[in-house]
Amino acid sequence: MRKRLIVSAASALTLFLAVPASATGFQPGAAGVGDTYYPSYGNGGYDVSHYDIRLKYQPATDELEGTTTILATATQDLSRFNLDFALNVQEVRVNGWPATFATSGEQELEITPARPLAKGSQATVVVRYKGVPSAVKKYGYTAWLRTPDGAVAAGEPESAWWWFPSNDHPSDKATFDVSVQVPDGNEVISNGILTGKRSQAGWTRFSWRENKPQATYLATLAIGKFDVTTDTTPSGLPVYNAYSRDLGENADAARASVERTGELVDWLSGYFGEYPFSSIGGYVPNVPTRFALETQTRVFYSPRQFARGTNTSVVVHELAHQWYGDSVSLSRWSDIWLNEGFAAYAQYLWSEHENEGTAQELADYVYASHPADDPFWTVKPGDPGPDNQFAGAVYDRGAVALQALRNAVGDEKFFAILKGWPTERKYGNATIPEFQAYAEKVSGQKLGDLFTTWLFTASKPATGPVAGGASAAALAPGADGGKADGAVPVEPKSWKKIQEANSRHGEGR
Missing domain, CATH: 3.30.2010.30 (Zincin-like)
Known part of the structure; x- marks a missing residue:
């Protein structure tokens, strides 16, 4: 989790006024964070700590007006910086001063502040905008979904562009306030806690707050006519x-x-x-x-x-x-297994709980159902590529990889890993090598061969996730062990529901 730099108002003012507009050594921030899957996504040169999003939305026409205030810290001497956004921008201010802006590429909003931003300084960026989100497509795709009575913003790996400007990459998480005004009779749904609801002159404003770090693609918005239920869990959590x-x-x-x-x-x-x-x-x-x-x-x-x-x-x-994806978020999109493999394995555990098939039976079924020449095995869950980021193998082979880990280290250490990882890395970002290192530390075993075989090899492992562990030789990739000679195991009762559940998040891209 990032630590915010606290600067007194007087110090901040002195710092900003001390930097002339013609300062040398100040450079534009990068137009992407350097993610090889999506090179233009996110931006360099600053770190966001908070988004304050205030919107007015008319469901009948899909017209959206908004003002987003972004609190950020410069991570380099910045002459210019970018945000990711797709709607029409009317005005931008940085630290209260009007800023010039232009658009480039599919979603780049280039902002040049009146005064450059010194490294370590804080910036308040205000963007005013309006548009009809459903009329906007980027890369041939829209994450803004019209409904008969309103709209929904939900999509992976992107959805923010259609309703708020942002540094749109999971590596830059922030807290959120979302306040939306809609005609009376509509509901507004977003993340976190509903902190306010107030009606006036035919319009109702809903205010939501998420006070823990959140990736931009995990921010959601739904407007329309909903039936709402509220409750608490036995542990006291609001639902x-x-x-x-x-x-x-x-x-x-x-x-x-x-x-x-x-x-x-x-x-x-x-x-x-x-x-x-x-x-x-x-x-x-x-x-x-x-x-x-x-x-x-x-x-x-x-x-x-x-x-x-x-x-x-x-x-x-x-x-x-x-836990796996939201609290502990991926550092780069190639680490998608840290999200999907673990969520799929949770379904295996639920299947065990419901007596509809054990995790081992499900893993055996996946392994036996795909012969060695099945393209399923060419997708590497640990680095599937952007075109296969939500392929079935990321979920299914990814879950089997965890069963292989469970068998290799034993239940006690496996479940210690499963619980300890999201506790130790809470609210942060992580990579697959970091998870492997953690699993090795907890288990006391070298696990490189196992991770290579199940996550990074484009062929069927010579043996399935063997109960009781497996040697490096038994796990060696490239053997012709995939063409099953025996019958495929009986399909576990939970299998079809698991497959229905794991539909592709990136649908439509």
Whole structure:
């Protein structure tokens, strides 16, 4: 977790006024954070600590007006910096002074402050904007989903561009205040705790606060006519769920699944440790998408997740992300296994709990179901590439990798790793090599061969996730052990629900 630099008002003013506009040595911040999967995403030269987003939205026309205030600290001497944004900008101010701005590329907003920003100085950036988000497509895609009575912002790896300017990369997490004014009769749903609701002159303003660090793609917004339920978990955690009033035949199954959120988050706490945030819940809007998304504290679910009936497996998956993906976030998109492999494995644990198939049976089924020449094995969960970031192998082979780890180190050390990692790395970012190092420290074993075989080799391992551990030789990649000679094991009862749950987050990109 980043530490904010505290500078007195007088010191800050002196620092900014001491830097002339023509200062030498000041350079533009990078137009990307250097992520090889998405080179233009995020920006360099500064670190955001807080977003204050104030919006006015008209559901009938999809017109959005907004003012976002960003608190940031310069990490270099900055002459110019970028934000990621897609709507029409009307005005930008930096530390109260009007700033010039221009757009470039698909989503770059280039801002030149009246006075350059010295390294270590704090900046307050105010952006005023308006637009019709559904009319905007970037890279041929939109994460702004229109509904019959409003709209939803939910998407991975990007969704912020359509409703607030940001440093849009998980490596720069921040706290959020989101305040939205809508016509009376509508609800506004976002992350964290609802801190205020006030009506005046036919409009109602909803104010939400997420006071723990949050990646920008995990910020969500839903506007429309929802039925809302509130409760607390047995441990006292506030639960806030919402359902579109026009879900039709999926409504009952959605409620029967999502209303178990409080029970399931308490159950997961037994494996992953104390829940890291101040609230939990989910919402089901009337959208045609097929995926769910672990938007922080307030999970997004598509109605089609419940088209075949109740599906607690998808709820378990997205709640597991609150620890693995939200509290401990990836440092670069190639580390996606740290999100999806663990959330998928939580479904294996739930299957065990429900007596619908053990984690070992599920892992054996995945291994035996895919022959050696199946393209499934060409995807490396530890570095799948941007085109395969949400491929089935990242989830399924990624979960099997954890069963292999469990077998190699034994249950006691495995579950110590599973709980200790999100506790030690709470609210921060991490990489796969860092997780491997942690697992080796806790287990007292060298695990390089295991991680290489299951996460970084584009072929089927010679043996499955062998109970009781496996030698490096037995795990050696490239053997022709994948064409199953025997029958594929009986499909575990939980398998189809797990597959329904793990639909692609990046749908539509």
